[in-house]
Amino acid sequence: MSTTTASKVHNFSAGPGILPLEVLQQASEACINFDGLNLSLLEISHRSKNYERVMLEARNTVKELFEVGDDYEVLYLGGGASLQFAMIPYNLMKEGGSAAYVNTGVWATKAIKEAKIIGNTKVIASSEDKKFTYVPKEYVIPSDADYLHITSNNTIYGTQMKHFPKCDIPLVCDMSSDIFSRKVNAKDFTLIYAGAQKNMGPAGSTMVMVKKDALGKTGRKMLSMLDYQVHIKGDSMYNTPPVFPIYVTLLTMQWLKKNGGIAWIEKLNQQKADAIYNEIDRNSLFYGTVDKADRSNMNVCFLLKKPELENEFDKFCKEANMSGLRGHRDVGGFRASLYNALPLESVHVLVEVMKEFEKKFA
Amino acid sequence: MSTTTASKVHNFSAGPGILPLEVLQQASEACINFDGLNLSLLEISHRSKNYERVMLEARNTVKELFEVGDDYEVLYLGGGASLQFAMIPYNLMKEGGSAAYVNTGVWATKAIKEAKIIGNTKVIASSEDKKFTYVPKEYVIPSDADYLHITSNNTIYGTQMKHFPKCDIPLVCDMSSDIFSRKVNAKDFTLIYAGAQKNMGPAGSTMVMVKKDALGKTGRKMLSMLDYQVHIKGDSMYNTPPVFPIYVTLLTMQWLKKNGGIAWIEKLNQQKADAIYNEIDRNSLFYGTVDKADRSNMNVCFLLKKPELENEFDKFCKEANMSGLRGHRDVGGFRASLYNALPLESVHVLVEVMKEFEKKFA
Numbered sequence: 073m074s075t076t077t078a079s080k081v082h083n084f085s086a087g088p089g090i091l092p093l094e095v096l097q098q099a100s101e102a103c104i105n106f107d108g109l110n111l112s113l114l115e116i117s118h119r120s121k122n123y124e125r126v127m128l129e130a131r132n133t134v135k136e137l138f139e140v141g142d143d144y145e146v147l148y149l150g151g152g153a154s155l156q157f158a159m160i161p162y163n164l165m166k167e168g169g170s171a172a173y174v175n176t177g178v179w180a181t182k183a184i185k186e187a188k189i190i191g192n193t194k195v196i197a198s199s200e201d202k203k204f205t206y207v208p209k210e211y212v213i214p215s216d217a218d219y220l221h222i223t224s225n226n227t228i229y230g231t232q233m234k235h236f237p238k239c240d241i242p243l244v245c246d247m248s249s250d251i252f253s254r255k256v257n258a259k260d261f262t263l264i265y266a267g268a269q270k271n272m273g274p275a276g277s278t279m280v281m282v283k284k285d286a287l288g289k290t291g292r293k294m295l296s297m298l299d300y301q302v303h304i305k306g307d308s309m310y311n312t313p314p315v316f317p318i319y320v321t322l323l324t325m326q327w328l329k330k331n332g333g334i335a336w337i338e339k340l341n342q343q344k345a346d347a348i349y350n351e352i353d354r355n356s357l358f359y360g361t362v363d364k365a366d367r368s369n370m371n372v373c374f375l376l377k378k379p380e381l382e383n384e385f386d387k388f389c390k391e392a393n394m395s396g397l398r399g400h401r402d403v404g405g406f407r408a409s410l411y412n413a414l415p416l417e418s419v420h421v422l423v424e425v426m427k428e429f430e431k432k433f434a
Numbered sequence: 435m436s437t438t439t440a441s442k443v444h445n446f447s448a449g450p451g452i453l454p455l456e457v458l459q460q461a462s463e464a465c466i467n468f469d470g471l472n473l474s475l476l477e478i479s480h481r482s483k484n485y486e487r488v489m490l491e492a493r494n495t496v497k498e499l500f501e502v503g504d505d506y507e508v509l510y511l512g513g514g515a516s517l518q519f520a521m522i523p524y525n526l527m528k529e530g531g532s533a534a535y536v537n538t539g540v541w542a543t544k545a546i547k548e549a550k551i552i553g554n555t556k557v558i559a560s561s562e563d564k565k566f567t568y569v570p571k572e573y574v575i576p577s578d579a580d581y582l583h584i585t586s587n588n589t590i591y592g593t594q595m596k597h598f599p600k601c602d603i604p605l606v607c608d609m610s611s612d613i614f615s616r617k618v619n620a621k622d623f624t625l626i627y628a629g630a631q632k633n634m635g636p637a638g639s640t641m642v643m644v645k646k647d648a649l650g651k652t653g654r655k656m657l658s659m660l661d662y663q664v665h666i667k668g669d670s671m672y673n674t675p676p677v678f679p680i681y682v683t684l685l686t687m688q689w690l691k692k693n694g695g696i697a698w699i700e701k702l703n704q705q706k707a708d709a710i711y712n713e714i715d716r717n718s719l720f721y722g723t724v725d726k727a728d729r730s731n732m733n734v735c736f737l738l739k740k741p742e743l744e745n746e747f748d749k750f751c752k753e754a755n756m757s758g759l760r761g762h763r764d765v766g767g768f769r770a771s772l773y774n775a776l777p778l779e780s781v782h783v784l785v786e787v788m789k790e791f792e793k794k795f796a
Contacts (some may be wrong), residue, residue, distance in 0.1 A: 080472065081472050081473050083476060083477055085479050086479070087479070087674070088477055088674065091474065091477045096466055096474045096476060098488040099465070099476060100465035103462035103465060104458055104459065104462050109443070111757070112458045113460075114635075114637075115445055115452050115453045115458070117447050117449070117450060117758065118637065149510075150512030150513040151513040151517065151659060152636065152673040152674050153673070155659045157658075158658070158660070185658070186658060186659075189655055192538050218764050240626070269674055269677075274477070274674060275476075275480065275640045275674045275675065276639075276676035276677065277676075293551055295520040296544070296548060297513060297514075297520055310516070310627060311514040312450065312514050312631055312637045313514075313637065313638075314639075314676060316678060316679065317638055317676065321477060395473070396479065404474065
């Protein structure tokens with residue numbers, strides 16, 4: 073086993089995304105010797121005391137970072153956020169009830185599709201008319217719906233909800249791509265979920281934080297693995313959980329806490345976003361793709377005014393040891409994902425490259 | 435980062451279970467630098483060429499080891515085998531149809547529970563009458579059922595099907611705890627599934643191998659994430675898969691192939707099982723818990739004739755650097771799990787300890 077000696081790549085991947093170097097080193101070590109047991113984390117029982125501590129701490133740290141109390145439960149489930157698209161209506165939409173959705177992109181559209189299979193699903197606002205380049209702000213929330221579902225950040229388009237709707241019905245939010253990137257008032261939400269692989273940890277586990285008193289009301293006969301109450305009763309170990317992904321998620325949250333928590337990372341993320349958006353707006357060769365008010369601090373989408381220069385800019389990026397900058401096929405161009413673990417230094421490198429590029433091609 | 439210098443523990447854990455040391459080392463390295471990319475496998479896109487190769491090979495290697503052709507598809511899904519307890523009837527039991535189950539233990543019982551929520555589920559044989567200490571052999575398979583579900587190995591009780599039922603209806607098998615441990619005629623099965631964390635790899639992904647022509651016949655409107663056809667269409671990447679667990683599973687299968695494949699491991703597993711069962715039968719202090727004809731080559735359950743000596747035997751085991759030997763709470767006593775990666779040497783150590791124990795306490 074050898075560690076790399078070459079300099080680290082600037083990793084702008086949209087997800088699975090960059091993780092802190094010290095977390096990767098701890099994860100690597102745990103593959104050989106976890107917790108001093110002389111056993112790998114990959115080959116020990118999830119019912120061992122050492123792992124039960126990991127699970128407990130991984131659940132508690134979410135509540136700590138979100139500043140919520142014991143009226144909430146935290147689960148780590150397999151299947152990705154996409155499985156939650158089904159589990160949320162299955163657990164929260166009553167038989168004969170309804171749900172309201174705001175459509176801000178591909179992932180919201182997928183969530184809506186699954187909810188429609190379960191029951192009466194109303195799309196109360198959508199930005200599809202302008203290819204999801206903004207976040208809808210004025211809409212009426214039906215007071216008789218069982219919940220309202222929103223997506224806080226749209227990875228593909230680079231938009232982000234800067235304010236969350238005021239809501240008398242349970243508020244459910246897919247925070248997959250901006251969880252723990254900024255302060256939110258978590259108590260305003262009945263359910264927050266996030267595929268870990270963008271801002272929380274590696275692929276393979278999805279965090280669900282849910283208010284206990286919202287559950288058990290649908291009147292639906294439920295499959296065990298799709299029932300949040302079954303998982304809660306099993307302390308998120310009703311069956312064998314994704315052991316290693318959850319451990320790395322815990323390490324990533326511990327790294328966040330140790331460095332100053334949400335307050336620290338929000339400030340840093342704002343600096344990173346400001347640096348790149350300022351350059352996009354200043355640079356004569358680039359432009360942003362979404363409404364300025366709705367620009368995401370996590371996923372910065374931008375295009376070249378002369379698209380024929382795209383391959384040239386690619387080359388510039390590669391030479392500067394940057395990766396993951398190509399935009400999603402639905403948007404094209406470029407996308408810089410600025411997840412928590414991305415250092416400010418990487419953004420500075422990108423800004424420098426954009427300046428150099430302008431010098432050569434403007 | 436440091437590797438352990440202490441001698442390796444003899445790991446008899448029932449699952450998640452032992453993995454080959456070289457696989458753990460490769461996994462550890464991939465946490466830092468995967469495929470020479472200078473990026474961790476934990477922070478790269480599952481859509482990267484490097485990872486798409488992993489997924490393709492992980493899918494193809496299952497077909498190779500099972501010697502099946504392109505009429506089968508292989509998927510790696512999150513949620514564990516427990517999610518398959520629901521997905522199997524959801525995908526294979528027709529609306530208004532039925533399914534037949536053989537109940538050989540706790541996991542089969544859980545599978546039956548989920549199937550009953552989906553539709554008409556008949557338990558055609560059960561060994562519950564004798565606490566699952568044998569495998570039922572004589573039963574009539576209803577020719578009008580949509581499929582027959584069996585469990586090839588019962589981790590908790592230590593029983594194993596030595597012969598599979600001849601069957602005119604689709605045969606579905608949970609092979610979680612003995613997959614790739616012995617030669618099976620995979621073409622006799624319509625669907626084989628296995629939580630990876632016993633014989634295939636680490637926790638976090640579940641392998642499903644299914645005959646394509648059995649799908650799409652239920653008449654059921656299906657949730658995307660529960661629909662095998664959706665996952666097949668997405669090449670097992672309809673959504674972000676459990677990236678790292680699948681990679682380690684591939685490494686484990688490659689280790690198996692490199693060392694001689696199923697033929698090699700079957701012989702080795704037989705040697706391991708013979709060594710320990712012979713000692714159980716010879717030793718005046720121990721006895722086996724299940725019918726001899728149905729003894730599992732993967733999970734060897736045994737009790738002390740004087741239960742008051744259990745803590746003493748525990749001490750002997752710990753002093754010999756062995757772990758994971760305590761039986762499941764439903765059976766008590768001891769259980770030695772002899773998964774593929776357990777070396778014969780570890781079994782010899784256990785046998786020696788049993789002999790020493792007899793000398794002292796007989």
